[in-house]
Amino acid sequence: MVTATFRFYEELNDFLAPRRRRREFTVPCAEAATTKHMIEALGVPHTEVELVLVNGESAGLDRLLEDGDRVAVYPHFRTIDVTPLLRVHAPPPRDPRFVADAHLGGLAHMLRLLGFDTLYDNRFHDDIIVALAGQEGRIVLTRDRELLKRRAVAQGCYVHALKSAAQLREIVARLDLIRGARPFTRCLHCNAPLRPVDKASVLDRLPPRVRSHYDDFSTCDVCGRVYWKGSHWRNMRRLLDGVLAAEET
Structure with missing residues (x-):
């Protein structure tokens, strides 16, 4: 019988049985x-792994294990560039697109606020999420580790945090989304890009108070919604500024 010794590092231990955390085990x-x-x-989804060392050498996920192998498994690195060692996954795309599962509506909403193409529908079943990820090159966001274990899921993130704002900070940090953020450029409801629009062309769609107090507007050509910089916009701006500032420090 083949046996191997494993050691998992950092947050990957959260997926293991308690007796196996932060120690070697065979x-x-x-x-x-x-x-x-x-x-x-x-217990660890392959999407959460960035580097695998077998007997001290970088290995891919298809490496056949042999008796006596020693396997070290690392999560995604934030401060060290390990690109020359990687054999596990291709690097994430520069312009990432996402598909979020039914439990992450708040996170999907906030990613759209940052300008990221994020599909979400609370009626999406796992098979639909996997299909969209494969067909459109999207990163799967979920708290379902079994979904991330599917072979067809090339890139995904297990979301550890429970609250939407903390989830956003987690994903922004993990995928280094700061430079690609374009806040308030995407429709929060249907995910389509927004475009600036003259006030006169949307006047009939504005509440009376908005007509008299605001002059700058954008609209979604898919659902027809109109956006302006009201109190909701200012509240969201403060939230996003806090997330972005935390990552830049």
Whole structure:
């Protein structure tokens, strides 16, 4: 029987059984088991792994395990550039697009506020999410680790935080989204890009108070909604500024 010794680092330990956290442990492996098979069998989705070392050498998720192998598994690095060592995943796209599962509506809304293309519908089933991710090159956002273990999911993020604002900070930090943020350029309801529009052309769609107090507007050509810099905009601006400032320091 093939056995291998594993050690998981940092937040990957959250996925493990308590007795296996932050320590080496040796387990029997299935016949012809790959690193992916065993890492996920132990509870860690492959999307959460950035670097795998087998006997000290970088390995891919398709590496067949041999008796006595020592496997070190690392999460995504933020402060160290390990690009030359990577064998696990391609780097995330420069202009990332997302699909969020049914439990992350608040996060999806906030990512749209930042200007990121984010699909969300609370009626999306897992198969639809996986299909959209594959067809459109989207990053899956979820708190369902089993969804991220699907082989067809090339890129995804397990969201640890429970509150929407904390979830946004987590994803912005993990994927380094600061430079790509374009706040208030996307419709919060249908995800389409917004465009500036003359006040006169939307006058009949504005509440009386808005007509008299605001002059700058944008609109969505898909759903027809009109946006202006009212109190809701200012509240969201403060929230986003706090998230962005925290990541820049």
